[in-house]
Amino acid sequence: MITPVRRNWSPKELFNALTPVMFTAEPSVLRTRWKKLWPELYTEYDARHLKEELSVRNLIATEEAAAFFDAWARDEERHAEGFIQIMELVADGSEKDLWERLDARSHNFSAINEYLKDEFSVMVMIAFDEMCTCHAYAADKSFYAGLGSNRFVRWLREVTADEAVHSMNAVNVIRARYSDRIGEVGTILDGLTSGVADESDYGGTFVLDYFGEKYTKEMLANCRAAILRNITKPLTTGERDGRSGRPS
Ligand SMILES: [Fe+2]
Numbered sequence: 001m002i003t004p005v006r007r008n009w010s011p012k013e014l015f016n017a018l019t020p021v022m023f024t025a026e027p028s029v030l031r032t033r034w035k036k037l038w039p040e041l042y043t044e045y046d047a048r049h050l051k052e053e054l055s056v057r058n059l060i061a062t063e064e065a066a067a068f069f070d071a072w073a074r075d076e077e078r079h080a081e082g083f084i085q086i087m088e089l090v091a092d093g094s095e096k097d098l099w100e101r102l103d104a105r106s107h108n109f110s111a112i113n114e115y116l117k118d119e120f121s122v123m124v125m126i127a128f129d130e131m132c133t134c135h136a137y138a139a140d141k142s143f144y145a146g147l148g149s150n151r152f153v154r155w156l157r158e159v160t161a162d163e164a165v166h167s168m169n170a171v172n173v174i175r176a177r178y179s180d181r182i183g184e185v186g187t188i189l190d191g192l193t194s195g196v197a198d199e200s201d202y203g204g205t206f207v208l209d210y211f212g213e214k215y216t217k218e219m220l221a222n223c224r225a226a227i228l229r230n231i232t233k234p235l236t237t238g239e240r241d242g243r244s245g246r247p248s
């Protein structure tokens with residue numbers, strides 16, 4: 001069985017020397033930071049709802065996919081917790097209030113029904129979505145650099161690398177278990193790239209959160225091409241053992 005790669009780092013350790021007084025700013029700046037960070041937080045948080053939905057619909061069929069989702073869910077929890085810490089530090093957020101806001105949101109998976117047909121379509125959707133998230137975070141460097149500590153730039157590097165690993169781990173499940181269905185991947189990706197959402201259309205599904213100016217048609221096309229490229233490469237022994245999972 002292939003094993004998912006999981007990177008070892010902790011936002012708690014990364015931010016433990018920082019306090020909110022180091023990042024005080026005008027109310028309008030705090031509001032701008034909040035508006036930017038809140039969707040990042042809730043889309044990360046929504047991973048637990050997607051995982052729950054997959055389990056309710058009984059979609060996980062192989063032990064590779066089960067191992068993928070266990071490692072992935074722990075990372076996405078780490079990302080949500082990190083964003084809560086960042087919002088406390090730079091956007092006047094309170095942990096209790098943020099958890100309450102997160103818990104109050106609703107979730108509707110009907111927009112992604114066609115990708116919740118079977119484990120294969122779920123894995124293609126996740127592989128693509130994680131690649132998009134990786135590219136979107138990578139485009140955010142100036143925002144994090146502008147917050148006033150290199151710890152936030154380091155944070156961005158860590159989350160971006162995690163998202164790249166998620167995409168590659170998902171690709172590896174497809175390469176290991178669904179090599180006979182590689183020919184179907186392009187069509188599934190076409191549907192995903194055409195369904196670009198507006199923030200108000202996002203149903204709390206974790207995936208298809210392609211709102212904001214970073215998600216250009218060109219970026220989505222690049223991610224589509226990267227997935228098709230990665231998916232057709234043969235699995236190496238190291239990837240089978242979970243020793244390497246970086247996309248090219
Ligand atoms: Fe994430």
Ligand SMILES: [Fe+2]
Pocket residue numbers: 076130133162163166
């Ligand atoms: Fe991810």
